[in-house]
Amino acid sequence: MNDSSTSGDLADGLRALVAGLAVGDRLPSSRELISRYRVGPATVARAIAALAAEGTVVTRPGSGTYVARPPGTEGRDAGADTDWQTVALTDRTVDTHLVGDPLGPVPAGTIPLDGGYIHRSLQPTRALSAALARAARRPDAWDRAPAGGLTALRTVLARLVGGTVTSDDVLVTAGGQSALSIAFRAIAAPGSPVLVESPTYPRALAAARAAGLRPVPVPLDAAGLRPDLLADAFAMTGARLLYCQPTFQNPTGTVLAPERRRQVLDIARASGAFVLEDDFARHLGHGGAVPRPLVADDRDGTVVHVTSLTKPGAPSLRIGALVARGPVMERMRAVRLVDDFFVTRPLQEAALEILSSPSWDRHVRALGTELRSRCAVLADAVLLDVPGATLTGLPTGGLHLWVRLPPGVDDHALARAARHRGVAVSAGRRYFAAEPTAAHLRIGFAAAADHAELTEGARRLGTALADL
Incomplete structure (x- = not known):
């Protein structure tokens, strides 16, 4: 040729x-x-x-x-x-070890004290089913939804946040995790530092790292994030983003003290940084007063607020929202438009139906009463059956206890031993962006079936500790 x-x-x-x-x-x-x-x-x-x-x-x-x-x-x-x-694919990996269960699938019959969702018996399933059925019968149910979310739903969500927030400040997302992913990618460039509470929510760490960010821990105490160390962290790293959970923090359950709320915003503003406020537990209070979200008192666009209906509703009620003002909102709208255009309309319509009904307020009140009761039952059982365990405080909201283990006990080993005894708990090291300060367990009281399972789960955990 x-x-x-x-x-x-x-x-x-x-x-x-x-x-x-x-x-x-x-x-x-x-x-x-x-x-x-x-x-x-x-x-x-x-x-x-x-x-x-x-x-x-x-x-x-x-x-x-x-x-x-x-x-x-x-x-x-x-x-x-x-x-x-x-x-x-080169070396751009997505680390999922903080998202999945490091011990693998939970065997049948295991008491779930590691769950992050409320038990089915606590979910408003009848109201959700009725709302979804009504939404599906709408003539426009399967039409394309606006990219930012249905106007009526954004209006209701803005009202729930309070302050001067309007519907124009709200972007509907497919749950809180989607909102975190959008915000991390929109606000900070890959390789940038992001300040996080220590300990903090593992899936937020996973989302930040998937966006190419470097989590830098800032310690908590009984009053929440420490402003003095926060100021040091901003100065040392040059970070332009803080991720925090000011209300019923996961995993500790702490509430950021009133005087610190203003300090945190002042420090962030002086550093030219955003505060990503994860308000996942707004509807998970145990009956007492719930502090206003940071964004409700923010007029300068410092706060980017995340809220979600999933935790107080049901795992598949994947409706959340981002609340922000200024160019950062336009950036986040662009990211979500590229990601998936919009959240499915029937689910938005169903969320609007449920939030607009008196049944939602009744559900939130009843849920708070039950969570308070479960929290007390589990706390008493842990102190009785797990020798040497210390509660860092009895939370007034949220779904978990944060338990400090006796000296010399390995949290991961205990979590594994507990699994063999038929109870699932979360090893505390997963909640730290760097080295943990001590061995802890996060023990949940919302996913178990009833009080009897909570007390039996604590008994099994004590037996697992004795096995070590």
Whole structure:
């Protein structure tokens, strides 16, 4: 073959070559084909493209061209070679160890004291089902929803947040986790530091790291985030973002003291930084007063607020919101538009139905009463059955106890031993962005079926501690 040979002639020659090779065999490199067939690079590229289009070969960038499997037989060989993807994907990994259960699936019959959702018996399932049925019957139920969310739903969510927040300040999201992911990617550039409470919510750490950010811990005490150390952290790192949970913090249950709320905002504003306020527990108070969110008193656009209906509602009520003012909201709207356009309309309509009904307020009050009772039962049981365990405080909201373990006890080992005894708890080290200050467990009281399961779970945990 000479220089005037067409790519069609070369393609015929390559088909003949492929006929003598096995599936997965590598064809000669482009340089070898140029030399062997005496053609130019463009001719080789066109011929290989033709064979790839017809399914005769498959090209793997950075690796080469290989004989393809005949159409219709792709699923017959479990040993397909996908190693080439390691090179193509480079080193940009997404760490999910903070999202999944490090001990694996929970065996049947295990008492769930590690859950982050309320038990089915506490969910407003009848009201949710009725609201979804009514929403689905609307003539426009399956129409495209506005990218920012239904105006009526945004208005209701703004009213729940309070202060001077309006519907224009609200962006509806697919739950709180989606809101965190959007905010982290919109506010800070990859490689930037983000200040976080220590300890803090593991899935927020995972979302921040997936956005390429570097979490920097700032310690808490009984009154919440320490302003003196926060100021030091901003000065040392140059961070432009703080992630915090001022109300019923996960995992400690602490509430940021009133005087510190203004200090935190003043420090962030002086540092030219945003405060990402995760208000996941707004509807999880145990019957007492719940402080106003930081964003309600923020007029300068310092606070980006996250709220969600999932925790007080049900796991699949994936409705949340971001609240913000200024260019940061436009940035977040752009990110969510690129991500998924909008949250499904029937679910937004159902959320609007439930929030607009008196049944929601009744549900929140009843849930608070039950959570307070469960919290007290579990706290008493842990102190009785887990020798040496110390409660860092009895929370007045939220779903968890934060328990300090006796000296010398390994939290991960105890969580594993507890699983063998039929109770699931969360090892405290998952909640720290750096080295933990001591061994803790996060023990939940919302996912168990009833009080009897809570007391039995504490008994099993005590037995697991004795096993160590």
